[in-house]
Amino acid sequence: MSTASDTPVLDTILAMTDDSLERCGLAPDMLLLTRIAALAASDAPPVSYLAHVDPALKAGLTIEQLQDVLVAIAPIVGTARVMTAAGNITSALGVAIAVAELDAEG
Template identity: 55%
Template structure:
């Protein structure tokens, strides 16, 4: 890849399409990032904690953790966040989230093997 993608550029490029619902979601996320005052890593780790708390679907983890990885969030930081929130949200919720994260990661691996991952996600 010739240039490095950033979460902002990834979200911004999606917003240029013809998907009004997706465009609105992207705009909400860009506003949230800007208004949070957090650095990118902290922002995405906070979002991870919120996803776990609400027992989000695998696709939510896929979208958020993909952008988090682009922002430099490591696997160890994701694991640390899951450990930190377990006493608050419960071990069952963290176990559920971990399984959904693995499913999302497996889906990406399969798509990459089949050559169906968009170029900007192959970074």
Template identity: 55%
Template sequence: MAEEENPVLDTLVEITTASLDRCSLDPRELMLARIAALAAVDAPPASYLLNARGAMEVGITLQDAQGILVAVAPIIGTPRVVEAASSLAAALGFAIGLEAAAEAQAEAEG
């Protein structure tokens, strides 16, 4: 364990970095594609949370996310879309809450 403190997280970071380096999509398109992929694989809320900050930083709105889920619904099916909507809402709510808490702390300290 001394060699690697966080082997799983480190691997995920490496994979994501390689993907971003080789991707020709602009950041907004990339995040929309990632949301669609998360829905397609029935990803858990934690996976959406890992992408929520990036999505918000490139201007992905709730309407954008809903549009993606509507677009993929005929392909991935109702149960996955419903689960994706729930997971995405939970992740975005949590991410927004974290962001607001960080801003409040920064204001209190500054």
């Protein structure tokens, strides 16, 4: 099977995301909070949070609201997943800050 792109996996993920956005009636901030909750529930790695935390902050969400989502889902997904998610969000924020600093430097 040949692909028309050098990044078929990334292209597929972007297409799935676009399709989801077109079909979802949630406001952008609620959509991102829902996705962050799903990432925590699925024990996602930091890179997955990186794709959602920065857009969440740009959509006007606060760190406190991200923490509130983790508090809300803790009884359902368990403390281990919530603690892992908190660490992964922290890692994603660190990467986002580093990238922003590099962009600011030129």
